[in-house]
Amino acid sequence: MDRQVSLKELLFSETATRLGINNEPTDQILFNLQTLIYEVIEPIVNHFGDIKITSGYRSKELCKAIGSSERSQHTLGIAVDCEVLGVPNKELADWVVNHLEFDQCILEFWKPEEANSGWVHISYNKAGNRKMYLRAFKANGRTVYEVL
Numbered sequence: 001m002d003r004q005v006s007l008k009e010l011l012f013s014e015t016a017t018r019l020g021i022n023n024e025p026t027d028q029i030l031f032n033l034q035t036l037i038y039e040v041i042e043p044i045v046n047h048f049g050d051i052k053i054t055s056g057y058r059s060k061e062l063c064k065a066i067g068s069s070e071r072s073q074h075t076l077g078i079a080v081d082c083e084v085l086g087v088p089n090k091e092l093a094d095w096v097v098n099h100l101e102f103d104q105c106i107l108e109f110w111k112p113e114e115a116n117s118g119w120v121h122i123s124y125n126k127a128g129n130r131k132m133y134l135r136a137f138k139a140n141g142r143t144v145y146e147v148l
Contacts, residue, residue, distance in 0.1 A: 003045065003050065005037055005041045005042065005045060005051065005053070007030065007033055007034070007037070009053050009056065010033050010036070010037070010053060010056025010057055010077075010080065011023065011025065011033075011056060011057050012056075013055075013058065013062055015062065015065060015066055016058075016059070016062050016065075019065055021059065021061050021062050021065060022059060022061065023057065023058065023059045023062050024059075025057050025059075025077055028077075029057060029076065029077035030077070031077075032076060032077035032078050032126070033056065033057060033077040035078075035124060035126055036056075036077065036078060036079070036080060036123075036124050039100070039101060039124045040080065040096070040100060040102065040122050040124050041053075041080060041082075043099065043100055044082070044084065044092070044095075044096070044100075047095065047099070048084040048087055048092070048095075049084075050084060050085065051082050051083075051084055052082060052083045052084065052085055053080055053081070053082050054081045054082060054083065054119055055074060055080070055081040056074070056077075056079075056080050056081075057074060057075075057077045058072065058074040058075060059075065060075050063075060073103070073104070073121075073123045073125075078103070078123050078124055078125050078126075079104075079121060079122065079123035079124075080121070080122055080123075081108070081119050081120070081121050082119065082120055082122065083116070083119050083120065088115035088116060089107060089110050089115070089116060089117070089118055089119060089120050090107060090110060090112075090115070091115075092120050093105050093106075093107045093110075093120045093133070093148075096120070096122055097131075097133045100122075101124065101129050101131075102122055102123065102124055102129055102131060103123040103124055103125040103128075103129045103130050103131070103132065104121065104122070104123045104130065104132045104134065105120065105121070105122050105132070105133050105134070106120070106121040106122075106132075106134045106135070106136050106145070107120060107134070107135045107136070107148065108120065108121050108135075108136045109136060109137060109138070110135065110137075121136075132147070133147065133148045134146065134147060134148060135148050
């Protein structure tokens with residue numbers, strides 16, 4: 001593995017810092033994040049050599065501040081939004097679907113004509129993974145999810 005991914009990367013939020021939002025996880029959430037690192041993030045790093053984490057754990061207050069759902073998997077510490085620089089996001093998502101256990105793999109706001117558009121949301125639920133492969137996009141001002 002080229003590098004170790006730290007919990008700090010999954011906990012950092014520029015928005016939380018700027019707005020003074022408490023983004024401290026519980027012990028259970030820390031356990032979930034460590035599981036996410038082991039089951040999802042480390043295999044991606046081992047295969048592709050690196051990962052760019054754009055969002056990890058988000059408290060409900062932080063989700064609200066950024067316009068995300070307070071029911072987001074990020075609030076439980078079981079999801080990561082990421083990219084691998086130099087790798088098309090569809091390629092990353094397809095690799096996850098074909099090689100890892102996961103709950104949801106969502107190709108978010110990716111456009112076929114722009115390989116690096118959007119990002120990939122990946123979740124892992126120790127209680128049971130649904131293996132849902134989805135694409136999220138905007139239609140008529142709303143986010144729509146389609147099964148891939």
